Amino acid sequence: MAAFNDRFLRACRREPVDATPVWFMRQAGRYLPEYRALRERYAFLELCRQPQLAVEITRMPLRRFEVDAAILFSDLSLPLLGMGVSLALEEGAGPVVESPVRRTADVRRLRPLEPETDLPFVLEAIRILRAELRVPLIGFVGGPFTMACYLVEGRASRDFARVRALMFSEPGTWHALMEVLTESLSRYARAQVAAGVHALQIFESWIGVLNPLDYRTFVRPYLRRLTETLQPLGIPVILFGVGTAALLEELAEAGGTVIGVDWRVPLDTAWSRLGDSVAIQGNLDPAVLLAPFEVVVEHAARVLRQAGGRPGHIFNTGHGLLPETPPDAVARLVDWVHAWSLAHPE
Amino acid sequence: MAAFNDRFLRACRREPVDATPVWFMRQAGRYLPEYRALRERYAFLELCRQPQLAVEITRMPLRRFEVDAAILFSDLSLPLLGMGVSLALEEGAGPVVESPVRRTADVRRLRPLEPETDLPFVLEAIRILRAELRVPLIGFVGGPFTMACYLVEGRASRDFARVRALMFSEPGTWHALMEVLTESLSRYARAQVAAGVHALQIFESWIGVLNPLDYRTFVRPYLRRLTETLQPLGIPVILFGVGTAALLEELAEAGGTVIGVDWRVPLDTAWSRLGDSVAIQGNLDPAVLLAPFEVVVEHAARVLRQAGGRPGHIFNTGHGLLPETPPDAVARLVDWVHAWSLAHPE
Numbered sequence A, B: 001m002a003a004f005n006d007r008f009l010r011a012c013r014r015e016p017v018d019a020t021p022v023w024f025m026r027q028a029g030r031y032l033p034e035y036r037a038l039r040e041r042y043a044f045l046e047l048c049r050q051p052q053l054a055v056e057i058t059r060m061p062l063r064r065f066e067v068d069a070a071i072l073f074s075d076l077s078l079p080l081l082g083m084g085v086s087l088a089l090e091e092g093a094g095p096v097v098e099s100p101v102r103r104t105a106d107v108r109r110l111r112p113l114e115p116e117t118d119l120p121f122v123l124e125a126i127r128i129l130r131a132e133l134r135v136p137l138i139g140f141v142g143g144p145f146t147m148a149c150y151l152v153e154g155r156a157s158r159d160f161a162r163v164r165a166l167m168f169s170e171p172g173t174w175h176a177l178m179e180v181l182t183e184s185l186s187r188y189a190r191a192q193v194a195a196g197v198h199a200l201q202i203f204e205s206w207i208g209v210l211n212p213l214d215y216r217t218f219v220r221p222y223l224r225r226l227t228e229t230l231q232p233l234g235i236p237v238i239l240f241g242v243g244t245a246a247l248l249e250e251l252a253e254a255g256g257t258v259i260g261v262d263w264r265v266p267l268d269t270a271w272s273r274l275g276d277s278v279a280i281q282g283n284l285d286p287a288v289l290l291a292p293f294e295v296v297v298e299h300a301a302r303v304l305r306q307a308g309g310r311p312g313h314i315f316n317t318g319h320g321l322l323p324e325t326p327p328d329a330v331a332r333l334v335d336w337v338h339a340w341s342l343a344h345p346e
Helices: A007-012 A033-041 A044-049 A051-064 A078-082 A104-108 A120-132 A144-153 A161-169 A171-195 A212-218 A220-233 A248-253 A267-277 A286-290 A293-307 A327-343 B007-012 B033-041 B044-049 B051-064 B078-082 B104-108 B120-132 B144-153 B161-169 B171-195 B212-218 B220-233 B248-253 B267-277 B286-290 B293-307 B327-343
Strands: A087-090 A094-097 A137-142 A199-203 A237-240 A258-260 A279-284 A313-317 B087-090 B094-097 B137-142 B199-203 B237-240 B258-260 B279-284 B313-317
Touching (some): A007 A313, A033 A051, A044 A051, A051 A120, A094 A144, A104 A171, A120 A137, A120 A171, A137 A144, A137 A171, A144 A171, A144 A220, A161 A171, A161 B293, A171 A212, A199 A220, A212 A248, A220 A237, A267 A293, A279 A286, A279 A293, A286 A293, A286 B161, A293 A313, A293 A327, B007 B199, B007 B313, B033 B051, B051 B327, B078 B144, B078 B171, B094 B144, B104 B171, B120 B137, B120 B171, B137 B171, B144 B161, B144 B171, B171 B212, B171 B220, B199 B220, B212 B248, B267 B293, B279 B286, B279 B293, B286 B327
Parallel strands (some): A199 A237, A279 A313, B137 B199, B237 B258
Antiparallel strands (some): B087 B094
């Protein structure tokens, strides 16, 4: 039996590693033909709800690639379902909420999540994977702002203007919504840790639509409460958002062990802004993987040079893999990153 | 007859002004009931194509508000129509292109724009407005990257992943596309200046999806060529993009006289990054205008304090006014900004 591969966890703690660890957001997803085959037989929600299917999909990329971590196959919106929200899941486009939250009465109808009762199948999948995997298992939750985005706007949007408008116009409704979301997401995150995940990623994906001052007023207290809930559990917490160039320092201050940087900010810039107290995950543009492999290598080398061999770099894309990604390019990239970093020890 | 109000032009040149000039992106648009009434009688494209209608809509906000500039009512996509692209105009959502550009053969089918032949009605509207208005008239073009985004992706998108993929995968196609777009947009911008606009805004709206290195390789040469084409004409050029926190210095270097900043970057941060060689336009979050007026004032005061009374501040929203904006809030805001800046001379 192969030894447990702890490169990813060591990098999260900024300890020395033999090679840069690699995993990809959406590595278990639509770009894999074996996933699409399974998806033809089951509704997307079924894939999340049947532990054996979620386990199978989580393992798919591990069979193909030498990635250094697994991320649980699941969906950000499951806790909303558990909280009593009616929604349709559009794969890749995010949840579409039937009755968006607009007033305090809408917030009062939300039931705080009971993970063991509402989402037992997620916890069961984690327990199975924990016993089987030879790489760390990453669990995840949406960040409170991102979940509020779906609830208020009703669906994904470019800049969630209606969410910002509610924040400014109805701060009482906003804070009530963030309270119930933060409590539910904290419970869900703790339950995933109790079931066995080695690390947890908070997808505060849409936080980049806020400026730093509004972030501090309307989100910071809740995001910090969520990370503080996890600190005593001793696992790495990855905090990821898209388009966060105006917010990087805020995210580091929010309590992530690892800051996930999207493809827009060069990692040398990110590291000089964040200092050495956090690890950094990122940040190849996922669109690069649709180009010929010599272009992939050129961009991946740029990411690694910008990371500069610092302890605490986890190689990833700057956002999820695109459905058009050729799996073979992913396989070659994983091997190339490992080989490059072995050849460039710091 | 009232004297010509040149506050806006003076601020563009960073000259002293008696009060901070104010105008708003989409100030002539769907939030105005008189616009919606006209829109019920005419297709959106007709409103752009009949000079008297475009003139009438351009003047609508001037009848209601003491704004210090008018922006021509028109649409970013008109030059694409002139270049032979089939597209549907979805008001507010941007153009939807029938056959997206994916290969060099698609680029070859694009005909370089002849503004006087292809878009005479736009130039006619400018000539009428130039003779009538007592405030400066702002013309506009899309930036070459933003126009390429619509052509390649086919429609608006959150992060234009397919555009980035084409850039990386088919650089020859990409550069050919940027060549023909830059030439067409340069001609169109020059024709607007010849017809009489006092200033020109380049809406490089989606540039913020790129990181600085890819921007330099794939966009910078074209954006600079466009601004250099305008420099000898001696009019202010406003360069605006959304989510440009990772690119601000690049945009200043691209040759704008004024940099339009979206609501994400506080203006004091923007100014310390950009230095005193450019004027800055922005950046109230347009979603704030949906809140009670005391909240509007609080946020507007923050913007003005961050601008710090420096010469060269033009007050605007950080993106276009939302369709739900109450016109009365806009009227009160314009007066409030003028009064505040009169009371806080620097």
